[in-house]
Amino acid sequence: xxxxxxxxxxxxxxxxxxxxxxxxxxxxxxxxxxxxxxxxxxxxxxxxxxxxxxxxxxxxxxxxxxxxxxxxxxxxxxxxxxxxxxxxxxxxxxxxxxxxxxxxxxxxxxxxxxxxxxxxxxxxxxxxxxxxxxxxxxxxxxxxxxxxxxxxxxxxxxxxxxxxxxxxxxxxxxxxxxxxxxxxxxxxxxxxxxxxxxxxxxxxxxxxxxxxxxxxxxxxxxxxxxxxxxxxxxxxxxxxxxxxxxxxxxxxxxxxxxxxxxxxxxxxxxxxxxxxxxxxxxxxxxxxxxxxxxxxxxxxxxxxxxxxxxxxxxxxxxxxxxxxxxxxxxxxxxxxxxxxxxxxxxxxxxxxxxxxxxxxxxxxxxxxxxxxxxxxxxxxxxxxxxxxxxxxxxxxxxxxxxx
Numbered sequence: 001x002x003x004x005x006x007x008x009x010x011x012x013x014x015x016x017x018x019x020x021x022x023x024x025x026x027x028x029x030x031x032x033x034x035x036x037x038x039x040x041x042x043x044x045x046x047x048x049x050x051x052x053x054x055x056x057x058x059x060x061x062x063x064x065x066x067x068x069x070x071x072x073x074x075x076x077x078x079x080x081x082x083x084x085x086x087x088x089x090x091x092x093x094x095x096x097x098x099x100x101x102x103x104x105x106x107x108x109x110x111x112x113x114x115x116x117x118x119x120x121x122x123x124x125x126x127x128x129x130x131x132x133x134x135x136x137x138x139x140x141x142x143x144x145x146x147x148x149x150x151x152x153x154x155x156x157x158x159x160x161x162x163x164x165x166x167x168x169x170x171x172x173x174x175x176x177x178x179x180x181x182x183x184x185x186x187x188x189x190x191x192x193x194x195x196x197x198x199x200x201x202x203x204x205x206x207x208x209x210x211x212x213x214x215x216x217x218x219x220x221x222x223x224x225x226x227x228x229x230x231x232x233x234x235x236x237x238x239x240x241x242x243x244x245x246x247x248x249x250x251x252x253x254x255x256x257x258x259x260x261x262x263x264x265x266x267x268x269x270x271x272x273x274x275x276x277x278x279x280x281x282x283x284x285x286x287x288x289x290x291x292x293x294x295x296x297x298x299x300x301x302x303x304x305x306x307x308x309x310x311x312x313x314x315x316x317x318x319x320x321x322x323x324x325x326x327x328x329x330x331x332x333x334x335x336x337x338x339x340x341x342x343x344x345x346x347x348x349x350x351x352x353x354x355x356x357x358x359x360x361x362x363x364x365x366x367x368x369x370x371x372x373x374x375x376x377x378x379x380x381x382x383x384x385x386x387x388x389x390x391x392x393x394x395x396x397x398x399x400x401x402x403x
Contacts, residue, residue, distance in 0.1 A: 003271065008094035010067055010087050017071035018064030018091070020099075021051050024267055024279040028060035029254035032104035033091050035084075035111030035118075036063065037132075037230070046230060046237035047108070052298075053241025056277070056284050058254070059104065064091055081114065081137045088118040096124065103127070103252050106244065109203060109229065113137050116211075119188055127191040127251045129244055132229050134203050135185070135210035185214035191251035195240055197224035220247060234296070275299070307336040307359060313386035314363065321380045327373055333364040359390070 004020045022028055032054060036047055051061040066087050067074035088105075095102050101124030107115030112133025119128050192215045196208035212221050222243055227236035268287070270276040274295040276287045287302055289295025300308065311334035322329035340355040363381055365374065381387070 006062075006094075006098075008064075008090060010083075010090040012067070012074070012083075014067050014073040016064050016067060016073070016087060016090065018062055018094075020060060020062050021055050022060045023055045023058050024277040024284065028100075029058040030103045030252055031060045031062065031095050031100050032106060033088065033095070033102045033115075034061055034063040035088055035105070035107040035115050036066075037109030037111055040108070040111075040230070044230070045234070046232070046240075049234065049237035050106070050241035050244065052275075052286075053238065053245045054248075056286065057245045057249070058284075059245075059248075060099070062091055062095055062102070081110075084110075084114045085118045088114055089121055092118075092122045092124070103254075104248055105129070107131065107133060108231075109133055110137070116185060116188060119190060125190060126253065127193070127248055128188060129193045129195070129248075130208075130211065131195045131231070131240060132197060132200050132203050132224075133194075133207065133211070135207040135214070185211060186216060189216050192219045193244065193247050194219070194221045195224055195243065196221070197227040197229070199226060200224075200229045202229040218251070238298070303338045307338045310334075310359060310361065310384075310386050310390065311336050313384045314361065314381050317384035318363075318365070318377050318381060321377070322367075327369060328367045329365060329369065329377075330367040331365070335362040335364070336360065 004022070006018050006020050007015050008018065010016055034047060034051060036044060040047070047063055051063060054061050064087070065072040066079065066084050068079050092102050102122065103124060103126045105115045105119055105122065105125045105127075106129040107113065108131040110133070112130030113136070115128060115130065116133070117137075119125050192211075194208050194211050194215075196203075196205050198205045208221060212219055224231075224236060224240065227233065227240075231237040231240060268276050268278050274289040274293075275298050278285050278287055286299035287305055288297055288299040289301055290297050293301075295301075314334045315332040318329065318332050337360040339358050339360075341358045361381075363378070365377060369377070
């Protein structure tokens with residue numbers, strides 16, 4: 001995905017720091033806003049994984065730091081829940097002015113509650129998603145039980161939430177009370193996806209039940225099983241991202257996919273890690289390296305993709321040939337292994353080359369085929385186009401181009 005550092009001002013004139021992440025072809029089919037949790041920032045790994053899942057299916061995602069948090073201007077002590085909602089609306093205004101009005105709103109924890117409230121004023125939003133979110137803004141007071149008396153008495157208190165210290169003023173509590181009086185989930189009337197973990201010890205699962213009960217259909221609930229509140233495990237945040245990406249395709253009207261903007265056949269993009277996006281004219285996937293090689297294991301390695309290309313081409317070639325001959329071939333399974341082997345017996349190798357590439361391919365076929373047909377299929381497998389490419393001299397012409 002393409003990640004741009006952007007800034008926009010909220011209604012108080014404070015500069016809010018944000019990241020706008022686009023799909024690899026730089027042509028989003030729709031825009032989304034992600035509101036993070038109360039004690040998080042836009043740079044939380046879980047948020048990055050969820051955003052990546054959405055950019056993979058063509059969405060652009062704007063995630064930002066609320067006023068007083070992360071890299072945004074302001075003093076958190078002077079903010080409240082209403083100002084967070086206002087920041088969301090400012091984010092929507094920014095997208096509308098500079099790019100395109102957002103169609104999807106996603107919120108994590110109290111950010112999800114803010115999204116529920118803000119969606120009433122962000123008319124362009126066609127779908128809403130909450131992740132581990134309280135049903136009511138007042139839920140945050142449950143995290144301040146030992147500090148509320150001091151806040152009421154002194155007008156403010158330094159509290160610890162999620163391992164971070166914050167100055168909370170009485171105006172924050174007063175604002176929650178006012179929002180509570182006017183908060184009506186049933187007024188949203190947009191497709192709603194609720195994701196929540198049954199073992200969430202920060203925001204209990206009962207909140208998801210309350211949101212679901214109040215909301216109108218279409219509404220969906222997905223249990224996050226053993227996930228913690230911050231989605232600390234990579235697998236959990238990736239699962240959430242994939243669920244949202246799949247769910248939203250049913251409810252949001254998007255533009256037709258713009259053809260890939262390249263004079264070649266595909267584009268890859270690698271940024272600050274081994275994780276690499278691959279986009280062809282109509283499809284996208286991720287390549288990566290395993291963790292023991294310094295990667296994050298979000299996708300197959302380049303050599304795995306190379307071997308997979310041979311396997312896929314082999315299967316397709318045999319399928320095509322058997323269909324042409326009207327042979328009863330039911331299924332083809334191709335097992336592959338790529339490795340480097342010592343090349344002492346390789347007379348054609350360069351003098352400084354010590355190893356050559358070796359791909360082992362085992363083909364399993366199912367179907368009522370006689371021995372001659374099986375032997376013919378083995379011959380045809382060696383004629384698949386990718387096989388021929390790998391066995392032929394390949395010239396790679398490389399040039400450097402300014403972005």
